Amino acid sequence: MRKKTIIQCAVCTMMIWLYALAGFCTAYASGSVLIDPGHGGSDKGVELTKRDSEADFTLDVARKIKANLARKKAIKVILTRSDDRDLSIEERKKIVSGSGADLFVSLHINAGFGITSSGYEIYFRGFEQKGQITPDSDNVVDDMIQTRYLNDSIRFSNLVEKEMGKIFARQGRGLRGAPLAILDGLKMPAILIELGFATNHKNKEILLEKSVKDRIAGALSKSIEEYLESK
Numbered sequence: 001m002r003k004k005t006i007i008q009c010a011v012c013t014m015m016i017w018l019y020a021l022a023g024f025c026t027a028y029a030s031g032s033v034l035i036d037p038g039h040g041g042s043d044k045g046v047e048l049t050k051r052d053s054e055a056d057f058t059l060d061v062a063r064k065i066k067a068n069l070a071r072k073k074a075i076k077v078i079l080t081r082s083d084d085r086d087l088s089i090e091e092r093k094k095i096v097s098g099s100g101a102d103l104f105v106s107l108h109i110n111a112g113f114g115i116t117s118s119g120y121e122i123y124f125r126g127f128e129q130k131g132q133i134t135p136d137s138d139n140v141v142d143d144m145i146q147t148r149y150l151n152d153s154i155r156f157s158n159l160v161e162k163e164m165g166k167i168f169a170r171q172g173r174g175l176r177g178a179p180l181a182i183l184d185g186l187k188m189p190a191i192l193i194e195l196g197f198a199t200n201h202k203n204k205e206i207l208l209e210k211s212v213k214d215r216i217a218g219a220l221s222k223s224i225e226e227y228l229e230s231k
């Protein structure tokens with residue numbers, strides 16, 4: 001009887017060690033992400049229907065991302081706005097620079113460029129400033145940091161592209177470098193996602209599907225988690 005207990009204890013101890021070792025070896029996602037639901041308050045953004053606006057859509061998706069990632073204790077999610085309010089670009093940038101976040105994601109819905117334009121688009125602060133930098137030591141260091149942010153933004157964009165492609169068929173508009181005001185001067189990897197075209201019939205149908213916000217939030221949560229896991 002005593003021998004049996006000793007063997008049971010030894011097996012238990014071994015299993016605890018194996019669990020601990022597995023936990024130690026598995027990379028886990030940690031860090032903070034700042035989600036920026038575009039527009040809000042008096043600025044409704046693009047209109048999907050009389051009742052469905054870009055401002056509400058992006059807020060719902062941002063809240064769902066926060067709820068998804070709340071299950072991961074090591075990931076902190078901050079929102080630039082968590083309700084329907086006016087928020088200028090300057091105010092958003094102030095929140096971003098005070099956040100110390102590892103990643104910035106701004107959410108929008110696209111419109112225009114003709115009714116055939118469709119799909120999602122990802123923008124990040126591009127290569128356009130690089131040619132203007134003069135090679136003194138401060139600028140070289142700054143250039144290296146900006147290059148790292150750019151590389152990380154592209155790496156995150158690739159993860160998002162893989163997941164978002166399951167919701168919107170890719171139309172070859174892909175990833176883009178762009179001097180968008182909200183992304184300009186941010187000191188962290190940062191992207192802006194246009195989730196689809198409200199002016200394209202098929203995209204609009206998808207954006208009005210009941211489950212689409214959950215699916216988009218799921219795709220982005222997964223991308224964020226994968227990114228933070230490998231940073």
Ligand SMILES: [Zn+2]
Nearest residue numbers: 038045108109
């Ligand atoms: Zn917008």
